[in-house]
Amino acid sequence: MKTILITNNAIKQLTPADFEPWDHYVKNHSQGSFFHLSGWQQVISKSFNHDCYFLYIEHEGNIAGVLPLVEVKSKLFGHALISTPFCVYGGAIADTTEQVRKLEQEACQLAEKLSVDYLELRYQEKQDSALLLKQAHSSFGCELAEDKEQILASIKKKQRAVIRHSLKNELSFSLESGKANLADFYQLLSTSYRNLGTPIFSKAYFENLVEVFGDNVDIAVIKNKEEQLSSAVMNFYFNEQVLPYYGGGNASARGLKSADFMYYQVMCNASERGYRWYDFGRSKNDSGPYKYKKNWGMEPKSLYYYYHLVNATELPNLSPNNPKYKIFIQLWQKLPLKVSQIIGPFLSKFLG
Known part of the structure; x- marks a missing residue:
């Protein structure tokens, strides 16, 4: 050394x-x-x-x-x-x-x-x-209120209406540490990444995150009333913060508002456990995710x-918005999911 x-x-x-x-x-x-x-x-x-x-x-x-x-x-x-x-x-x-x-x-x-x-x-x-x-990026976050009603009230009016809508859709919320939800999570995340034209990480990467960080990692999975998968997110916990970090969903997520439901439930669960800060992560400036997070009432922090x-x-410039990656992204979006899960890890390991 x-x-x-x-x-x-x-x-x-x-x-x-x-x-x-x-x-x-x-x-x-x-x-x-x-x-x-x-x-x-x-x-x-x-x-x-x-x-x-x-x-x-x-x-x-x-x-x-x-x-x-x-x-x-x-x-x-x-x-x-x-x-x-x-x-x-x-x-x-x-x-x-x-x-x-x-x-x-x-x-x-x-x-x-x-x-x-x-x-x-x-x-x-x-x-x-x-x-x-x-x-090129900003982060988003907010203080967590002490109960569900206060958390909901703290969210911007338009987004609050979306969450209220999701609460009527008979969705289930499962939150587990360890590997209990890992298979469902990986299926949903892989689907989301493929649809975005982004190579997925290996399943082993997420297994290693769970193994190394233990109780500081958990996975939330959302299903519809027929117990069919819709959205999932892997959360990190640090000091008084919760960070919903890797999230994705399938075609049902938009209609069910399952992602909105999921993030709200993660906020409520973290608050009940004593966490006081919700870190909504990084987004490229003026991108779709950037605008989505602003809709929650969170101010971007450069x-x-x-x-x-x-x-x-x-x-x-490794951004998906880089023109030289446009054809690659379009081709990737057409791959069968299983093929993207096999090839993706050979590429994603270099997209740090």
């Missing part, structure tokens, strides 16, 4: 012996997130076989800053060092601004050494950084993604 001395701090790489102090640091840092947790090193390594470089600063025997980095290398989609791929947040967190910049500096040096196309650091807050900035270009000459 390589150690580089920086004044009175030492930058080291995460080992299994450091998992507990790393996670303790993340959970107690104001900018710490679910996506900074050490478990992502295990999940990403096991699911995708990407090389992970989870760096931390040690000061007087204690962790004083962390930066999870993953190398994603593909002939088709490029070669990058990212904090953190498959996650909406990342970037360095530390005791001081100077230590954040030191971790970034180390990341830039690592990116040069690995000869990647670019380094990408995904921050929730604006940084006083010399790195290139791109603001995300700050910073880049250091190594071999690349311009900022990356």
Whole structure:
């Protein structure tokens, strides 16, 4: 393990012996997130076989800053060092601004050494950084009221009417930790991804998320009155937050308003369990999902993604809106579901 001395701090790489102090640091840092947790090193390594470089600063025997980095290398989609791929947040967190910049500096040096196309650091807050900035996404969230009626009242009037409509559709809500709902969830998510023209992850990836993060992950499944599947979502829990992260549905979802029903039930369930913040995740600015989340009454909060270009000459654009992916997306949407489930994981592992 390589150690580089920086004044009175030492930058080291995460080992299994450091998992507990790393996670303790993340959970107690104001900018710490679910996506900074050490478990992502295990999940990403096991699911995708990407090389992970989870760096931390040690000061007087204690962790004083962390930066999870993953190398994603593909002939088709490029070669990058990212904090953190498959996650909406990342970037360095530390005791001081100077230590954040030191971790970034180390990341830039690592990116040069690995000869990647670019380094990408995904921050929730604006940084006083010399790195290139791109603001293409926003996050959404809101405080959770203490009961169902107050939660419903806090939602924007038009969306509140949609939820009231869904409550009349005799939908069932099943929420389970572990793998109990995993098969139904994967079927619905695969259907949704195929319809969007997006390669689905392997089922093993979601199994690894459940295994590594344990009770901090659960899956909600919505069925109609005939017990037929409609919508599902995998939720992450961190400190006082709930994050409905991977969600999808089939053709019945729109008419039944099952996604609206599902997200409302997730909010209510989390509130009952003492969670106080609902993180509705990231959406590309002015996209359909962006407008959908605004309809709930949540205000967009800009995300700050910073880049250091190594071999690349311009900022990356892996967005589905990129014209060069248009034909690929149209072809993917026509694939049989089973075929998309077989081929998808070979591509999605590089779309971090």
